[in-house]
Amino acid sequence: xxxxxxxxxxxxxxxxxxxxxxxxxxxxxxxxxxxxxxxxxxxxxxxxxxxxxxxxxxxxxxxxxxxxxxxxxxxxxxxxxxxxxxxxxxxxxxxxxxxxxxxxxxxxxxxxxxxxxxxxxxxxxxxxxxxxxxxxxxxxxxxxxxxxxxxxxxxxxxxxxxxxxxxxxxxxxxxxxxxxxxxxxxxxxxxxxxxxxxxxxxxxxxxxxxxxxxxxxxxxxxxxxxxxxxxxxxxxxxxxxxxxxxxxxxx
Amino acid sequence: xxxxxxxxxxxxxxxxxxxxxxxxxxxxxxxxxxxxxxxxxxxxxxxxxxxxxxxxxxxxxxxxxxxxxxxxxxxxxxxxxxxxxxxxxxxxxxxxxxxxxxxxxxxxxxxxxxxxxxxxxxxxxxxxxxxxxxxxxxxxxxxxxxxxxxxxxxxxxxxxxxxxxxxxxxxxxxxxxxxxxxxxxxxxxxxxxxxxxxxxxxxxxxxxxxxxxxxxxxxxxxxxxxxxxxxxxxxxxxxxxxxxxxxxxxxxxxxxxxxxxxxxxxxxxxxxxxxxxxxxxxxxxxxxxxxxxxxxxxxxxxxxxxxxxxxxxxxxxxxxxxxxxxxxxxxxxxx
Numbered sequence: 001x002x003x004x005x006x007x008x009x010x011x012x013x014x015x016x017x018x019x020x021x022x023x024x025x026x027x028x029x030x031x032x033x034x035x036x037x038x039x040x041x042x043x044x045x046x047x048x049x050x051x052x053x054x055x056x057x058x059x060x061x062x063x064x065x066x067x068x069x070x071x072x073x074x075x076x077x078x079x080x081x082x083x084x085x086x087x088x089x090x091x092x093x094x095x096x097x098x099x100x101x102x103x104x105x106x107x108x109x110x111x112x113x114x115x116x117x118x119x120x121x122x123x124x125x126x127x128x129x130x131x132x133x134x135x136x137x138x139x140x141x142x143x144x145x146x147x148x149x150x151x152x153x154x155x156x157x158x159x160x161x162x163x164x165x166x167x168x169x170x171x172x173x174x175x176x177x178x179x180x181x182x183x184x185x186x187x188x189x190x191x192x193x194x195x196x197x198x199x200x201x202x203x204x205x206x207x208x209x210x211x212x213x214x215x216x217x218x219x220x221x222x223x224x225x226x227x228x229x230x231x232x233x234x235x236x237x238x239x240x241x242x243x244x245x246x247x248x249x250x251x
Numbered sequence: 252x253x254x255x256x257x258x259x260x261x262x263x264x265x266x267x268x269x270x271x272x273x274x275x276x277x278x279x280x281x282x283x284x285x286x287x288x289x290x291x292x293x294x295x296x297x298x299x300x301x302x303x304x305x306x307x308x309x310x311x312x313x314x315x316x317x318x319x320x321x322x323x324x325x326x327x328x329x330x331x332x333x334x335x336x337x338x339x340x341x342x343x344x345x346x347x348x349x350x351x352x353x354x355x356x357x358x359x360x361x362x363x364x365x366x367x368x369x370x371x372x373x374x375x376x377x378x379x380x381x382x383x384x385x386x387x388x389x390x391x392x393x394x395x396x397x398x399x400x401x402x403x404x405x406x407x408x409x410x411x412x413x414x415x416x417x418x419x420x421x422x423x424x425x426x427x428x429x430x431x432x433x434x435x436x437x438x439x440x441x442x443x444x445x446x447x448x449x450x451x452x453x454x455x456x457x458x459x460x461x462x463x464x465x466x467x468x469x470x471x472x473x474x475x476x477x478x479x480x481x482x483x484x485x486x487x488x489x490x491x492x493x494x495x496x497x498x499x500x501x502x503x504x505x506x507x508x509x510x511x512x513x514x515x516x517x518x519x520x521x522x523x524x525x526x527x528x529x530x531x532x533x534x535x536x537x538x539x540x541x542x543x544x545x546x547x548x549x550x551x552x553x554x555x556x557x558x559x560x561x562x563x564x565x566x567x568x569x570x571x572x573x574x575x576x577x578x579x580x581x582x583x584x585x586x
Contacts, residue, residue: 092301
């Protein structure tokens with residue numbers, strides 16, 4: 001008989017984007033990417049429903065790093081600000097967008113399982129920024145296997161560029177490490193919509209074990225609001241059991 | 252030259268003398284005023300143009316409208332869309348229930364059309380309230396500290412105090428301690444409000460003494476830390492004092508005349524703890540959100556999985572299981 005284990009999640013920024021879209025999917029209706037492809041539109045809708053359910057129905061603890069929340073707000077509000085009209089046009093845009101963000105804040109505030117944390121609130125023993133700088137400057141981090149995996153992502157097999165742990169991603173990974181170190185009783189899964197992060201995370205965890213990277217960590221691709229096991233059954237991410245975790249081999 | 256203050260003015264009696272007069276005097280102030288006579292138009296306008304202040308009538312039954320309800324319903328809708336929206340109710344037909352529900356929906360102001368303050372008429376009071384709203388810089392920065400588990404009850408009524416303490420204990424639990432103080436003692440020597448998570452002022456009728464009003468105003472100015480709950484008798488005869496309090500932005504107002512006031516008080520206590528140090532957020536309904544049409548940054552639009560090919564998406568499950576296997580292999584390797 002399977003036994004529930006204490007799995008907690010830590011969000012990547014892209015999950016917050018999807019969660020926001022889940023409140024206002026109509027704004028993507030005229031996007032040519034979806035408008036001309038009902039199949040993609042349906043998949044998009046399913047993904048948003050999955051993320052919204054994950055955020056609002058989940059009974060496990062969900063940690064949101066302060067870094068992730070502020071990166072989300074910064075990108076949403078201050079990247080690509082529309083200055084084509086007058087000042088009031090921009091303020092209207094801010095107000096409407098904040099109206100949607102406010103819905104998310106209400107869920108965060110009212111759900112005791114969702115916790116926004118900072119290195120200070122969790123008493124991290126070292127700076128996640130310094131650790132992140134070390135992580136991305138380690139020449140051996142991207143090994144041959146990860147290199148091959150990254151090379152094969154996407155439709156263009158002749159591509160010349162890929163990305164991994166770019167921007168704030170390395171800091172997010174070190175936040176996960178710091179958080180997991182403070183909660184050894186929990187298994188903390190990075191819940192991310194970044195396929196590269198999902199593919200590459202196991203390498204970070206195992207390779208950096210020598211520097212003390214917390215091993216009670218893992219990564220889940222947010223497209224899988226539920227997780228398919230090897231025998232084909234699916235487990236909602238919110239109710240992972242010891243048995244399913246062993247079967248998935250994610251820890 | 253600064254942009255004039257933009258105002259949306261909603262009233263279903265545009266030819267009424269007070270409304271015509273108000274529009275004229277607002278224009279004289281240099282405000283940029285758009286006038287609408289239905290709730291539907293006001294709601295539409297919220298999504299189309301930025302307004303610094305919204306002025307809403309309550310009784311909107313004089314003209315046909317697709318929207319049901321009244322101005323308080325529109326207030327709730329606007330605040331649910333953005334809790335910093337400044338709404339002033341300007342009404343001649345508000346009831347006791349409207350006064351309390353408007354305050355609890357966090358209206359910025361409530362002016363009765365027949366209200367007077369000495370020589371000052373209601374339009375003057377409205378203009379002052381608009382100017383106050385424009386200057387108001389409600390901090391959106393949340394106070395992240397948790398509420399001190401200490402409640403202060405200001406009251407002179409022993410019977411009400413007993414009932415209120417019972418509610419505080421049953422709602423907030425054993426961790427919370429209580430302190431009761433009389434209005435007189437409090438107004439003469441008010442304790443430091445920062446040591447309390449919640450301050451409740453419980454008076455059937457408010458004292459009109461200047462000292463009491465001044466102290467009450469001082470406490471309400473510190474909201475949302477501590478959160479302030481005002482409980483009083485909801486009587487027509489007490490309109491001026493109730494509206495005075497409503498205009499000071501308490502966290503909650505509880506009508507002691509209501510048979511279920513103890514339940515309302517308990518709800519107010521729970522919400523006050525939850526929103527300590529923060530501006531309360533009301534969630535918007537699906538229709539309210541479905542009208543939002545905005546453009547988000549390109550990076551965000553392609554976030555997540557959209558840059559993966561369809562083949563990638565189709566084979567994602569297979570890839571996932573491979574990754575799981577890799578993960579397992581790495582785990583074994585590292586042991």
